[in-house]
Amino acid sequence: MKHIKTINKANLKESAQKGGCGKCQASCQSACKTSCTVANQKCER
Amino acid sequence: MIHKYKLCGFNIVLDVNSGGVHIVDELTYDLLDNVEPPFEEKCPEKVMEKLSRIYDRQEIEDCYQEIVELYNDKILFSEDDYEKYAKWSVASPVKAMCLNIAHDCQLRCRYCFASTGDFGKGRKLMSFETGKHAIDFLLENSGDRPNLEVDFFGGEPLMNWETVKRIVDYARSREEEYGKKFRFTITTNGLLLNDEKIDYINREMSNVVLSVDGRKEVNDYMRVLPGADGCYDIIVPKYKKLVDSRGEKEYYVRGTFTNKNLDFSEDVFALYEAGFDQISIEPVVGEGEEYALTEKDLPAVFKEYEKLAKRILDNEKEGRKFNFFHFMIDLDQGPCAIKRLRGCGCGNDYVAITPDGDIYPCHQFVGIDEYKMGNIDEGTFDQEMKKDFANAHIYSKPDCRRCWAKFYCSGGCNANNYEYMGDIRKAHKISCELEKKRLEVAIMMKAFRTYGEQE
Numbered sequence: 001m002k003h004i005k006t007i008n009k010a011n012l013k014e015s016a017q018k019g020g021c022g023k024c025q026a027s028c029q030s031a032c033k034t035s036c037t038v039a040n041q042k043c044e045r
Numbered sequence: 046m047i048h049k050y051k052l053c054g055f056n057i058v059l060d061v062n063s064g065g066v067h068i069v070d071e072l073t074y075d076l077l078d079n080v081e082p083p084f085e086e087k088c089p090e091k092v093m094e095k096l097s098r099i100y101d102r103q104e105i106e107d108c109y110q111e112i113v114e115l116y117n118d119k120i121l122f123s124e125d126d127y128e129k130y131a132k133w134s135v136a137s138p139v140k141a142m143c144l145n146i147a148h149d150c151q152l153r154c155r156y157c158f159a160s161t162g163d164f165g166k167g168r169k170l171m172s173f174e175t176g177k178h179a180i181d182f183l184l185e186n187s188g189d190r191p192n193l194e195v196d197f198f199g200g201e202p203l204m205n206w207e208t209v210k211r212i213v214d215y216a217r218s219r220e221e222e223y224g225k226k227f228r229f230t231i232t233t234n235g236l237l238l239n240d241e242k243i244d245y246i247n248r249e250m251s252n253v254v255l256s257v258d259g260r261k262e263v264n265d266y267m268r269v270l271p272g273a274d275g276c277y278d279i280i281v282p283k284y285k286k287l288v289d290s291r292g293e294k295e296y297y298v299r300g301t302f303t304n305k306n307l308d309f310s311e312d313v314f315a316l317y318e319a320g321f322d323q324i325s326i327e328p329v330v331g332e333g334e335e336y337a338l339t340e341k342d343l344p345a346v347f348k349e350y351e352k353l354a355k356r357i358l359d360n361e362k363e364g365r366k367f368n369f370f371h372f373m374i375d376l377d378q379g380p381c382a383i384k385r386l387r388g389c390g391c392g393n394d395y396v397a398i399t400p401d402g403d404i405y406p407c408h409q410f411v412g413i414d415e416y417k418m419g420n421i422d423e424g425t426f427d428q429e430m431k432k433d434f435a436n437a438h439i440y441s442k443p444d445c446r447r448c449w450a451k452f453y454c455s456g457g458c459n460a461n462n463y464e465y466m467g468d469i470r471k472a473h474k475i476s477c478e479l480e481k482k483r484l485e486v487a488i489m490m491k492a493f494r495t496y497g498e499q500e
Contacts, residue, residue: 003073003108004058007495008376010065010120012385012452016130019381022190025228026141027455028389028407037480038388039453040373040487041380044192 021045047122048449049077052489053355054499058121059488061449065120066376068492072100072108082122084113131386131438138188141390143397143408144179146171146209147200152234152276154268156303156329156336162200164399164412170205171400176212178421179398184223196230198397198408203237213249230254234268235280243287251295255284258300259312259326267303285320297370299325303336307345310353317367325370330476332465340475347482354486358493374453374487388455392418392434406434409460416463434459437469444472454480
């Protein structure tokens with residue numbers, strides 16, 4: 001495309017189909033302890 | 046829903062519901078202000094007429110067709126169809142626990158949310174028996190979750206070190222029988238670290254959070270011993286020793302910034318220059334507290350986040366890399382959409398336990414009587430309150446529901462919402478604004494790493 005460049009896979013919808021296994025880290029057990037940033041976590045499936 | 050913004054020469058468009066991130070030219074940026082689904086075969090004449098004062102008509106038409114193509118591919122103006130998933134996981138197993146192993150601390154940090162360690166409930170250490178019951182509770186309530194997390198927190202957990210080790214040994218002894226894997230973390234102020242503790246932490250703890258605020262003068266103003274002496278010179282050599290022998294295992298040096306050091310990028314870089322490459326610096330938020338950031342501080346904080354990002358990117362050009370926790374974002378392999386509906390999971394799949402065995406939704410709720418969920422030693426656990434937290438997802442929080450950042454922050458901190466807004470479902474505005482700014486910066490940094498510096 002000339003005007004628009006997409007920089008990621010945009011796969012949130014796909015992730016919902018096979019998500020929810022709960023193997024991943026609870027987000028507040030990381031460095032923050034006071035603010036939630038969920039998008040920086042890994043899927044551990 | 047889309048969100049678009051300009052930062053460091055990039056025009057960035059997020060497609061909120063697919064997670065798509067698009068870098069666009071000026072024409073697309075302007076055209077997106079004028080078009081939305083349902084799309085027509087050709088760019089509407091009214092839009093064409095308006096934009097052709099600035100742009101070429103053929104270019105506008107080409108650009109319109111690109112937008113339509115992305116819409117048809119469901120990565121622009123895509124639908125929000127996740128609400129049905131929010132109704133799931135209501136009876137979620139408990140998989141993570143914050144063990145407040147010591148309600149005591151040697152420091153008297155000026156901004157401490159835990160009333161200098163005792164959470165307003167008296168100085169106490171957790172007994173091994175209570176810790177053992179907490180591990181049993183986690184094993185019994187974790188359903189099919191294979192990975193269990195236990196964070197030793199306080200107060201200062203090293204003040205109850207022998208109990209920490211006994212609890213770890215006990216948990217490890219039950220792993221095989223239950224088919225579970227414990228991941229331990231510990232958060233410490235560093236004062237009691239020695240070689241034995243460093244070796245143990247590096248062997249047993251999957252993550253360690255080392256508290257320090259950055260520059261020596263900043264740290265030593267806030268993080269003080271009872272005689273008001275700062276602790277920087279005691280802790281930093283110990284942290285360095287720990288990190289140097291830790292290998293590839295996860296750690297963070299973790300600090301707090303306040304309205305007294307709005308130039309906190311200096312603190313991040315001071316930590317980097319001191320030899321650390323996993324860094325987290327977190328704002329103090331609150332209402333009417335002496336050191337807390339207020340709305341009037343936001344423009345300065347936003348500028349500082351941008352400055353920090355530019356410095357990090359410049360640093361990377363010279364091959365000097367480090368992670369700043371709040372700018373870390375995974376746009377491809379991040380958590381699934383279902384995880385993103387609830388965020389930290391406090392009160393549902395994550396709880397905190399006090400030295401007395403009381404259960405709270407998380408460490409930030411500890412000491413708030415109406416949020417006591419039960420007691421480990423007494424075998425009580427309030428399932429109604431658990432359900433209430435399970436239902437505190439982005440679709441039950443009115444501000445989150447319509448927010449572009451909802452799948453990145455996942456509804457924010459319920460404890461902050463309760464403390465400053467009186468309701469776990471009411472978003473705390475300053476926390477939201479800070480989170481949104483960090484996200485915008487983090488996404489810009491991804492664009493920069495892909496396309497390089499923009500003119």
